[in-house]
Amino acid sequence: MSIANADDTSPTTMSDVSTVDKTSTSADRAQWVANPPEPPGICRELIQWLCDAMFPDPTKLFPLKNKTGTAVVGRLLKGVFPILCWGKSYNLGKFKNDILAGLTLASLCIPQSIGYANLAKLDPQYGLYTSIVPPLVYAILGSSREIAIGPVAIISMLLPTMIQKIQDPAADPFAYRNLVFTTTFFAGIFQAAFGLFRLGFLVDFLSQAAIVGFMGGAAIVIGLQQLKGLLGITHFTNKTDIISVMEAVFASFHHLNDQWNPLNFIIGTSFLSFILITKLLGKKYKKVFWLPAMAPLVSVILSTLLVFLTRADEHGVKIVKRVPPGLNPISTQNIQIHTPHISQILNAALIVAVVALTEAIAVGRSLASMKGYNIDGNKEMVALGFMNLAGSLTSCYTATGSLSRSAVNFSAGCETPVSNVVMAVTVMISLKMFTKLLYFTPNAILASIILSALPGLVDIHQAYNIWKIDKLDFLACLAAFFGVLFLSVEFGLLLSLVISFAKIIVISIKPGTEILGKIPGTDTFCDIHQYPMALNTPGVLIVRVKSGLLCFANANFVKDRILRFISSQEASGKGIAQFLVIDLSNLMNIDTSGIASLEELHNSLATSGIEMAVANPKWQVIHKLKVSNFVAKLKGRVFLSVGEAVDACLSAKMAAAI
């Protein structure tokens, strides 16, 4: 049996063995425990793991049944272009559903795109451009059927916070835009590279708790920034932390006359209430799901008409003004690879790439699992990466899968990525024909559209769930939340990453032991606190190490704890154990310090006349115990299970009594 190929060995091969031997003596079994095959070395494990991570499932590419060349090429092509998979069975019924979903999507997407472009400190048309090329590219390469591609709030907020440190968008919008496209270009390269090198697992390093906290904090930061548009303030802070923003708001209140304009506020809040009410209705009555999806577009049309008819722009209402008509201009010359700020750009691109991937893959996965299919994270990354690469060359900023619009797409009954195509075409038509109509659109309405999308980012239910399940996870969540809110987006992400990994260390080395007892009616031994009905065996103390790793950081503690327990037993006159069985089944691994402390424990027990036995060591552990000669010191007291160890102890006791 090949060991390198560890998990691909089928258990059915075992049935050959089963005919040979179905019984065994305890002596056989002790031999089996003490003499396992050589476990895979660290290099082999590393290679195996890299292979697993790097190469897609070979059985899917090269199934056993069909090995002709054309079939393999066909499968390869289908792997790269999922459109070939669903394209064959595409029909008019599906197309009808997709058109409906795509139009609903477009009606939500157009106002959101303009709003998000505003948030990203770009002109409105760039948001619309971003709703054209990326969705079209994704429709060909992407494997999720429900995801809606385009600009999203988080990315639109992240980009300026990082790029305006290099270039103030108000001072030189052209230079700023170049940097945005360059960042998008590199973000696309990072994403595609992650996918091609199958580093999809890196995205998992942002834990769910961190994402919930991050999204919540980002939503509040974005919301606060909308106060600028909602209040019609001209001078506002570029910082994102809550303290700077609140200071800027209060400063504008102090200069009420020259800064603040109540008309903006009235328009903004009244349409915000309208959108929020339609959202509530949509949530309550599933049949009118299109109502909240249409509300932003209706708001834009109504408010634009209002401003146009009343000429409110002459009374201080800030408006969008000219949006140049026409489709995405080519922007290859805007990509600046030789900028002196390349390291900052790369840093920003990495963060944007990771956050964009995290959102898209989280959305894609959760919708896919609802429909019962699976998404290959790595393939998805390649699709998102190429989509952003193409986008950066056609005047788009970073696009990804939108949480809110994907949900609308799903409810609208989309069948395939064609809904994204329909949406993109609709946006194209609008860009060609209706940009003039956007002239009088008030900025306040854009702010209220962004604000109305934010509640979806604050997932209080999930945060409560995390609190209920895992307090340390919740701490990581809070760290991300407050880090984003009070410090900066990058710092919040970093902090929650550090806490998440610190948590892994703490849990892994948390030293602990548990006393085991026999579950009545079975041969199973379990923690007496988890199973209060467990029975003890007189004279035999059974201890399990309560950690996956016995290493330098916890081995001494575990040893001391066992010795202390034995001495407290003796001191309290509760009878002296003659045998100590250590259940090693929890240990995935052990290091030299861990072995040394087991040896010290063995020596200490030997001087007190207590015999030590070891039960159920895992592969790596028994191997190391053998190599370090500890197994020899135990003189054969290594057993397959706690039950066998206890039986052996009891018969030794009987023999001694006779």
Added chain:
Amino acid sequence: MSIANADDTSPTTMSDVSTVDKTSTSADRAQWVANPPEPPGICRELIQWLCDAMFPDPTKLFPLKNKTGTAVVGRLLKGVFPILCWGKSYNLGKFKNDILAGLTLASLCIPQSIGYANLAKLDPQYGLYTSIVPPLVYAILGSSREIAIGPVAIISMLLPTMIQKIQDPAADPFAYRNLVFTTTFFAGIFQAAFGLFRLGFLVDFLSQAAIVGFMGGAAIVIGLQQLKGLLGITHFTNKTDIISVMEAVFASFHHLNDQWNPLNFIIGTSFLSFILITKLLGKKYKKVFWLPAMAPLVSVILSTLLVFLTRADEHGVKIVKRVPPGLNPISTQNIQIHTPHISQILNAALIVAVVALTEAIAVGRSLASMKGYNIDGNKEMVALGFMNLAGSLTSCYTATGSLSRSAVNFSAGCETPVSNVVMAVTVMISLKMFTKLLYFTPNAILASIILSALPGLVDIHQAYNIWKIDKLDFLACLAAFFGVLFLSVEFGLLLSLVISFAKIIVISIKPGTEILGKIPGTDTFCDIHQYPMALNTPGVLIVRVKSGLLCFANANFVKDRILRFISSQEASGKGIAQFLVIDLSNLMNIDTSGIASLEELHNSLATSGIEMAVANPKWQVIHKLKVSNFVAKLKGRVFLSVGEAVDACLSAKMAAAI
């Protein structure tokens, strides 16, 4: 049963239960698994853990039998002053052994102290002072019987490397000395505080591998620095890294005439060969253990005589010159708490304190386990801390337990810390009477004494052992070694610390699964690769998560791996599993991402018609699975053991077949 008091619950209380119920049905057991008592919360666990760490074993202080006031006070006093424990049974026979060991120790200690003082860039008498007060204080407070207290090589090298950055010892020896005493003062405070707050476990964070690498690197660094004394070079580098030192040596070779003096080299190397030969003899013939112990003193006497008779100091041999007679002067006014460099001093003191504790406790523990008793790390730290505090006030620099001298003390047959007292008194007498005789002692002989002690620090055997047992541990060892050698002592320590903890993370989150099979003749299910004789159960796939933690960093990988394995099974036509049993016994903990991926796995399997069952979840895991409602989704398919899960699957299959 109290849960907070987790491990102190005696299993003997369980015997009352055992009379009530000795059998159970599988339905009972499923209930037991699914409805465990509430596990201790994170706060409770933290408090429990802090109590364990902070307070000494209460049963030792307040045993149940004897609770009168005087007895408790007596025990408290004995706890603080171990001398009260062994003092009672002290007799003439033991005293004889201690005198012999103490005198042997003194003969080794006097030349080493002078050499180490030289290494620490202090005048020779400070080394001798350090061999008086600390051993006397330790004899009263310390609990190790074999440890030999005094200056050691590592600390003598560490102190100047860190302090000469603040103050050049050659420019102002007085100011430098003040800083050394201040560092010792704070190191003592740190050590005592570690012990009093029972933070002894922090010392464990320096893994054995890191210590081996660090010691090896430090030995080479110290050895290279001795080239100064051995070659009689006046101008030498203050840096410790190998490159700077080699540059300084080559520079001195280039100016042969004014720098290098061959006489020093001849004296040094000839006596070094003498000491090393006696060491080899001592190792070979255990009876002449005193020979290597006396050799340094004999070398000092012979070389001093030689220089005195030939007046070689007039021909370029560097000599010690005047050593002021008299005992330790009080140095309270030398402690500079209000220095502007206090943060650097505190940093140095912390490193010195930790390294000193690590060496002393490692030595103490290994010798104690040879004699079959146990050392309380925390108590030991208090003793070492107060000893250094007292030392810093009486012109001593940081002392600790010496590796080489403790071994000599042990071989010389010491019985109690009285051997340290005998040594201290001998050093006192020498300081009073014989300092004049040191005038002509050549510096080269001090270098050779230090050099002869270094091979004991390079533990190649242990390094090979680490390589054999754990390749990643060996990496930490190498990092410490090369870090110390090529960069700096602090950096080497830090690097190995980082690698050690990174290793914990990697091992803890390394995602993996193993297929289980039934061990013939038992109800135990084990990894089919560790036990190739394990038998499969047709139609039931049994998978165990091969990691102690199912968390954000590995949960998706584990899920994908299981799904991939199932689809590869199907693709290869090896029969489709109808049931998947996941053995969770390895999982100490799970987080929200882990639960989410179990749910996704459950959904994916449900669409393929595969039923999922869970076996043997640990306390925290089943609790979280319950809180998150996953147990409800499993519809009772949670079992105590893999065996019961498989039985349940098989009977479900039978029922379906009928």
